[in-house]
Amino acid sequence: MNATMSASHIYRANHYLSRQLILTRDDCPFGSEIKIQFNDSPTHAAFVAPMQQMSGIYSEALMQTRLIAFSLKDHNIPSKNKYLSHRFVCVEQADLADSALTEELIQSSDALRNFGQTLVIAFNELPLSAVSLTEKKKILNNLYLLKDHGIEIAFDGYDMNDESIEIFTTLNLFDYIKIPLSTLDLSLKLAGNPDLFNRLHERMTMLTHTTKVVFIADRVEQAASHILARALPFDYFQGSYYSPADNLLN
Numbered sequence: 705m706n707a708t709m710s711a712s713h714i715y716r717a718n719h720y721l722s723r724q725l726i727l728t729r730d731d732c733p734f735g736s737e738i739k740i741q742f743n744d745s746p747t748h749a750a751f752v753a754p755m756q757q758m759s760g761i762y763s764e765a766l767m768q769t770r771l772i773a774f775s776l777k778d779h780n781i782p783s784k785n786k787y788l789s790h791r792f793v794c795v796e797q798a799d800l801a802d803s804a805l806t807e808e809l810i811q812s813s814d815a816l817r818n819f820g821q822t823l824v825i826a827f828n829e830l831p832l833s834a835v836s837l838t839e840k841k842k843i844l845n846n847l848y849l850l851k852d853h854g855i856e857i858a859f860d861g862y863d864m865n866d867e868s869i870e871i872f873t874t875l876n877l878f879d880y881i882k883i884p885l886s887t888l889d890l891s892l893k894l895a896g897n898p899d900l901f902n903r904l905h906e907r908m909t910m911l912t913h914t915t916k917v918v919f920i921a922d923r924v925e926q927a928a929s930h931i932l933a934r935a936l937p938f939d940y941f942q943g944s945y946y947s948p949a950d951n952l953l954n
Contacts, residue, residue, distance in 0.1 A: 718743045721765055721952040723772075726792065726920065726942045734940050735790030736772070737826065738765050738952070755802055762805060765793050766812040768952055773819040790822045792858060797827040801842035810853045817854065824880065825850060826858040847877055858882060860922065878917050885933055885943070886923040901935075908937050 719742050726735045740761055769791040776788055799805055813823040847857060858880035911917050921933035924943030933941060 719761060721768060722949040723768070723952055724942060724949040725788075725947040726790070726940050727946050728940060729934075729938070731946075733788045735788055735792060735822075735824070737792035737794065737942065738768055739794045739949075740765060741951075755799060755805075758796070758799055759802070759805060759808075762793075762795065762799070763808065766808065769793060769821075769823070770812065770815050770819075773816050773821040776819070789820065790824050790856070791816055792824045792826050794826045794828075794860070797829040797843060798839070800825075800827070800846050801839045803842075803846070806846040806849060809850060809855060813850075813853055813855045822854070822856060824856040824858050826860045826880075826882070828860040851877075856880065858920070860884075876915065878915070880918050880920055880940075881911070882920040882922040882942075883938075884923040885921055885929040886925050901932075905936055912937060 719740055721738055722741050723736050723738050725733055726737060728734045772788075773791060795805075795809075809823065809825065816823050851857060856879040857877055859878045860882045862881045862883045908919055912919070918940065919936075919938045920940040920942060921929075921936070921938040922942045924930050924933050924941055924945045926945060929943070930941075930945050
């Protein structure tokens with residue numbers, strides 16, 4: 705690589721986009737999720753992207769969602785099933801304080817809606833993490849603004865031992881909660897601790913009843929995790945067991 709290349713070019717060379725299907729309980733495509741992936745390299749480890757760089761990457765991811773939606777527009781006829789009707793895009797929660805990004809998300813949502821698609825923003829941190837009060841207000845205001853424009857919100861990485869998540873479900877922020885099966889490794893713990901399964905099943909059922917949130921089994925990679933996911937009240941399923949993640953060209 706040319707030593708005179710700017711830091712922003714070095715940063716952009718160390719990211720790529722990946723896409724993975726999300727399936728219904730009867731194995732029909734519900735949607736797909738685009739994630740921004742970063743290569744593990746010394747260059748990336750030493751470089752933290754400012755919002756200016758991330759804005760360009762988010763624009764790239766959102767453009768991919770529009771291209772995918774356009775390519776499938778003939779499939780999304782009201783008389784047919786909701787084939788790939790939801791486009792999940794992963795966004796860092798701190799970046800949701802940015803008004804320009806919020807406006808771009810709204811514009812992308814409007815464009816997707818013309819193709820019979822729904823934009824879903826997924827983030828893996830609670831909306832009120834350790835940031836300033838001003839930033840917290842901006843994030844929450846922008847989240848509600850997104851929802852006012854028909855954009856759905858997904859929380860990624862639910863931890864059943866973190867009860868603070870239930871505070872945020874009462875705010876009606878989340879349309880989806882994703883539970884990573886491989887991270888929890890429930891398939892191994894279940895044999896020695898059946899109460900874990902019962903507690904998770906009860907909590908999921910309660911949240912579904914009280915908040916109407918929908919659960920997605922994420923990172924289902926093994927047959928044992930698949931069996932476990934089917935035993936829990938999940939509506940949607942995602943992971944390499946069902947579909948490998950496709951890398952998208954930048």
